[in-house]
Amino acid sequence: MSQPSSLPQPSDPPHPSGPPSRRAELIIRPAVIDDETALADLDRRTWSTLHSVQPRPQPPYDRFFTLHNRVDEILVAELGGHPVGYIRLVPPTPLACNAHVRQIQGLAVDERTRGRGVARALLGAACQEARRQGATRITLRVLGHNTPARRLYASEGVLPGEFLLEGEYVDDVLMGRSLNR
Numbered sequence: 420m421s422q423p424s425s426l427p428q429p430s431d432p433p434h435p436s437g438p439p440s441r442r443a444e445l446i447i448r449p450a451v452i453d454d455e456t457a458l459a460d461l462d463r464r465t466w467s468t469l470h471s472v473q474p475r476p477q478p479p480y481d482r483f484f485t486l487h488n489r490v491d492e493i494l495v496a497e498l499g500g501h502p503v504g505y506i507r508l509v510p511p512t513p514l515a516c517n518a519h520v521r522q523i524q525g526l527a528v529d530e531r532t533r534g535r536g537v538a539r540a541l542l543g544a545a546c547q548e549a550r551r552q553g554a555t556r557i558t559l560r561v562l563g564h565n566t567p568a569r570r571l572y573a574s575e576g577v578l579p580g581e582f583l584l585e586g587e588y589v590d591d592v593l594m595g596r597s598l599n600r
Contacts, residue, residue, distance in 0.1 A: 443499035444498070445496060445540055447540055447543075449494060450484075450490050454493075455484055458502060461503075461529060462476075462527055469565045470526075470568065472562070488525075494506050494544050496537045498532060504526075504528035505527055506526045506542070506545050507526070508523060508524075510522070511581075514582075517581055517583065519556060520556045520557070521558075522558045523545055523557065523558070526559075526568075539571070545557065577590055577591075578590060
């Protein structure tokens with residue numbers, strides 16, 4: 420599932436935790452167990468209240484791959500042999516009525532490679548993988564104040580065709596109301 424790209428890259432030489440070389444080729448591939456350390460480090464470095472409602476990770480750190488964050492759910496963006504991003508693609512619920520949907524539940528890109536199309540390449544690969552899995556829809560949620568992500572995803576509020584009920588697709592509309600009135 421590799422997808423080469425000719426994106427311009429930082430000119431610093433590659434090293435295990437540093438940016439990739441200038442001529443590095445972008446590859447999107449399935450995660451492997453050996454990605455554990457690099458993805459855990461990337462996840463901690465990219466943590467932000469822009470996209471996380473969880474507290475900032477503190478030592479001792481949890482493992483990256485768990486029963487709820489499995490290796491087979493992750494696609495990795497790699498430049499110069501080093502992971503620079505990942506995306507997590509999962510069924511949104513265990514319900515049969517929305518088995519045709521896959522949901523993005525995690526996307527991170529190393530800040531040193533942001534603005535170079537890595538996130539878009541990961542999104543494209545996630546769509547391709549969702550189709551391969553038989554999905555006909557892909558969804559995600561994003562925090563309201565995450566303007567960069569909202570620009571990237573450009574949709575909010577209504578999830579058209581999220582459920583298939585009695586042979587008919589039904590929208591899922593996300594709504595909220597303050598109880599402090």
